[in-house]
Structure formats: C-alpha cells, structure tokens
Amino acid sequence: MSKMDWVKDELKQLKESGRYVPIRVLQSPQGAWVKIEGRNLLNMCSNNYLGLANHPEVREAMKKAVDEYGVGAGAVRSIAGTMEIHIKLEEKIAHFKHMEDSIVYQGGLLANLGTIPALVGKDDVIFSEELNHASIIDGVRLSGATKIVYSHLDTKDLENKLKENRRSGMKSLIVTDGVFSMDGDIAPLNEIADLGIKYDSMVYVDDAHGEGVLGRNGRGIVDHFNLVDKVDIEMGTFSKAIGVMGGFVAGSHDLIDYLKQRARPFLFSSALNPPEIAAIMKSIEIMERDDSLLRKLWDNSKFLKEGLSSLGFNTGKSKTPITPVIIGDEKKTVEFSNALYREGVFASPIVYPTVPKGTARIRLMPSAIHSKEDIQFAIDKFQKIGKEMKII
Ligand SMILES: Cc1ncc(COP(=O)(O)O)c(C=O)c1O
Known part of the structure; x- marks a missing residue:
C-alpha cells in the first residue's frame, strides 16, 4: 500500500461512473475546424466566439x-x-x-x-x-x-x-x-x-x-x-x-x-x-x-438552435449562442460525444460536478467563423447519432 493509492481509486471511480473526461489535444490553431489525432474535426466547443484567437x-x-x-x-x-x-x-x-x-x-x-x-x-x-x-x-x-x-x-x-x-x-x-x-x-x-x-x-x-x-x-x-x-x-x-x-x-x-x-x-x-x-x-x-462578427455569431447560433430543436433535442433555455444539448445520463452523454468525435465533430461532454447530476449535456459553442455548411454538418451528425442512440 502506498500513501498515494487513493489517487488510483479516485480515477477508477471517475471512470466507472462515466465522469472521466478524456482530454483531447489540438494539433492546429483554434478555428472552425481543428486537427486532433491527425484528423480534421468541426470544432463546436471552444469559447472563441468571434474567431479572434487566430485572427x-x-x-x-x-x-x-x-x-x-x-x-x-x-x-x-x-x-x-x-x-x-x-x-x-x-x-x-x-x-x-x-x-x-x-x-x-x-x-x-x-x-x-x-x-x-x-x-x-x-x-x-x-x-x-x-x-x-x-x-x-x-x-x-x-x-x-x-x-x-x-x-x-x-x-x-x-x-x-x-x-x-x-x-x-x-x-x-x-x-x-x-x-x-x-x-x-x-x-x-x-x-x-x-x-x-x-x-x-x-x-x-x-x-x-x-x-x-x-x-x-x-x-x-x-x-x-x-x-x-x-x-x-x-x-x-x-x-x-x-x-x-x-x-x-x-x-x-x-x-x-x-x-x-x-x-x-x-x-x-x-x-x-x-x-x-x-x-x-x-x-x-x-x-x-465592426460588428459583423457579432452578427454572424448570432446568425449561426439561431440556425444551430433551430436545427437541433426541430429534430427534437432538448436545447434548454439558452438566450445566447451557448447551446446545451441536454441528454441527462452521464454515461450516455460521454458516449454521444465519443460518437460525434468518430463522425468528425469535436464537442466535449459536460457532466457532474460541472453541471448538476442528471443534467449531463453536450455544450455547443457556435462561432462567427463557422459557415452555414459547418453548422449544418453538426446538425446532421446530431441527427444521425441521436437516432442511433434513440435519443430523438
Ligand atoms: C463565468 C466564468 N467566469 C470566469 C471564468 C474564468 O475565466 P478564465 O478562463 O479567463 O480564467 C470562466 C471560464 O471558464 C467562466 O465561464
């Protein structure tokens, strides 16, 4: 027994409860699309609202x-x-x-x-x-x-x-x-x-x-x-x-x-x-x-929210570009995020303790640098996985 064994126990518990979040490593600058593990993925979870991080x-x-x-x-x-x-x-x-x-x-x-x-x-x-x-x-x-x-x-x-x-x-x-x-x-x-x-x-x-x-x-x-x-x-x-x-x-x-x-x-x-x-x-x-980036951000947000809610996803009560897709169950949420990842969409799961238990979600962050086609790509992938996992 080592006095640091508790760390292993903590990690095991996190993994068993589905609350262990893998940390993805970006191999490109922040952008609408990013490179991770050598693949290009649509980035739907940065806070780079206006695209200024790499302007x-x-x-x-x-x-x-x-x-x-x-x-x-x-x-x-x-x-x-x-x-x-x-x-x-x-x-x-x-x-x-x-x-x-x-x-x-x-x-x-x-x-x-x-x-x-x-x-x-x-x-x-x-x-x-x-x-x-x-x-x-x-x-x-x-x-x-x-x-x-x-x-x-x-x-x-x-x-x-x-x-x-x-x-x-x-x-x-x-x-x-x-x-x-x-x-x-x-x-x-x-x-x-x-x-x-x-x-x-x-x-x-x-x-x-x-x-x-x-x-x-x-x-x-x-x-x-x-x-x-x-x-x-x-x-x-x-x-x-x-x-x-x-x-x-x-x-x-x-x-x-x-x-x-x-x-x-x-x-x-x-x-x-x-x-x-x-x-x-x-x-x-x-x-x-110039407020053109701001206007584009809001246009993209509207398009994303309308697309997801018309498919039957619960996008909560957001009044801003932050778009939560509330799934509830923690394991299912992590699974959903992993499926998105395989399909080319980078969108991290948010689970307890960051949000209350039972309200686990994928939080989407549209940005001014996404094109309409990018947002549609995300919506299509949500539809595919949502159906496969019987969430919609
Ligand atoms: C509401 C709120 N306050 C403060 C912070 C911390 O800001 P920073 O990332 O600049 O330390 C964050 C970022 O996660 C946040 O969302």
Whole structure:
C-alpha cells in the first residue's frame, strides 16, 4: 500500500461512473475546424466566439509587441511589472465599458478569486446565484463572508433573502454570472441592480460569456441592459470572445485604486505578458470598429438552435449562442460525444460536478467563423447519432 493509492481509486471511480473526461489535444490553431489525432474535426466547443484567437491582425499585434516589449512582464504589478501597455489596456477597457477605470488580472478566474475577498470579509454577507461559476464560488469561500445562495434567475428569492439577512453595520454584495456558462441564459441584471440600490448592496457581475456577445459591439451585459450607473463591479475575461488570456474588473476610480492595493493576484502573481496585452487591445479594437462578427455569431447560433430543436433535442433555455444539448445520463452523454468525435465533430461532454447530476449535456459553442455548411454538418451528425442512440 502506498500513501498515494487513493489517487488510483479516485480515477477508477471517475471512470466507472462515466465522469472521466478524456482530454483531447489540438494539433492546429483554434478555428472552425481543428486537427486532433491527425484528423480534421468541426470544432463546436471552444469559447472563441468571434474567431479572434487566430485572427491575422491579432496575431500581428502580438508579434509586434514581442519586439517592442519583450515576452515577459518580469514582476508582479505592484513591484516592477506594470508597463505602459498595462495602463493603456486598463484605459481601453474602461473606455469600451463606459466605466471610470479598470484593473487587469492574469485570468478571469483570478479576477474573481482576487476581487471578491478584497470587497467583503468575515463580518459581511454575500448573496450568490445558485449557478454561479466555480471561480465565483471559490472567491466567495476565500472571502470568509457569510454566503446566502439564491435560486437561479429568481429575483423574488433574492429579495426575500436580502430582507432576511441584510443587516446594517456590514457590507453586502450580490454576485451573479451575467450569462450562465453551462445553460446560456441571462441574469435579470436590471432587477438585481434595483435590489442592490434598495438593499444597499454592491452588485457584481461576471460577464465572461457576455463579452463580445451581448451589448453594442459586444460591450457585454451591462451595456445590454444599459446599467452603467447601477452595476458597481463588472468583471470579465479576455480568454473567450476576445480570444487571448487574462481577466479584468471595471468600476469606479476609487474601487480600482483600492483593488490595486488589495487584490492578491495583482500583488502576489506576476503581471500579464505584454504581447498578450497587445493582442487583447487589437481584439477590442476590431470589436469596436465592426460588428459583423457579432452578427454572424448570432446568425449561426439561431440556425444551430433551430436545427437541433426541430429534430427534437432538448436545447434548454439558452438566450445566447451557448447551446446545451441536454441528454441527462452521464454515461450516455460521454458516449454521444465519443460518437460525434468518430463522425468528425469535436464537442466535449459536460457532466457532474460541472453541471448538476442528471443534467449531463453536450455544450455547443457556435462561432462567427463557422459557415452555414459547418453548422449544418453538426446538425446532421446530431441527427444521425441521436437516432442511433434513440435519443430523438
Ligand atoms: C463565468 C466564468 N467566469 C470566469 C471564468 C474564468 O475565466 P478564465 O478562463 O479567463 O480564467 C470562466 C471560464 O471558464 C467562466 O465561464
């Protein structure tokens, strides 16, 4: 018996319960089609909504920045890792989001882990949406604040919980995903923002899947609902529609000034690399100047959803391009994904604990770089396998 034998047992259990997800290795850049194990597959599961991860202008911007700034930032932001280009990006985001200021982090997950504990502590209270992303849940845990979970999209439940638990003398934070990453539905942020005012609670939205997808030119959920003055903390990521890496928080000057003194990933982990920043700035510039990618993304999403639901698949209640095909049983879902893979469609299964038990799904992510023929290819393969497996 070795003291590490438990790892083998854990792996065995994962495999037996159908929750072991094989990790596919891409041998090509992100695109509508990708190469895996030497084969070309239709890519239906990246978050590369606008196709910016391999956009020629974005690639060029990154290469140029290597010559101008080198490859690394060399230090944490608060010591020697803040270069001019970091500040330029923070100004650009603030401008894009119509917020006063912003702080850039090394990832979206780190933005949540760093910001939430800087805002509230053990004497405070957080009202957290039931289906919030894992990085919010971990940020809430790290803060040590009392956590009150309210039901999915249910502002009545939120208000009841605020009435019961919001007391004077403590800080209060309402935190929600903007677009729910596994279901594609949208938080009623306008009502949440009103409750924030009524119950003197800060409002924090994670817009990872709203960026580049909702609002004018993809400005995100706050712009979509026109809530610039009512949402206190707008968090986002550069790793999805923007196609690169990193995260940010936008808000008031004071908030950002304070986070730069208190957020631990800013203080204790080295800064985002300058070439990544140059690429992010180029992506935002492309989004600002032209919304044709955004419109194509929505066209493709509509076509995909209509095609799948007309075949009888359960595509949930998504209001955004995220298209869950809910199968339910975990083993069947993994089997379905493997069959798609054999047929030339790359679409990973999503199982517990990422989604609740019994709601296992294939989550499809259409992109602006898919053609109509690509989307039809995916629909046809779903039809074939769905019939073979007696799901439709
Ligand atoms: C809602 C949400 N928040 C945060 C993150 C983390 O972002 P990143 O991948 O940039 O760390 C993700 C990505 O999975 C997400 O879906």
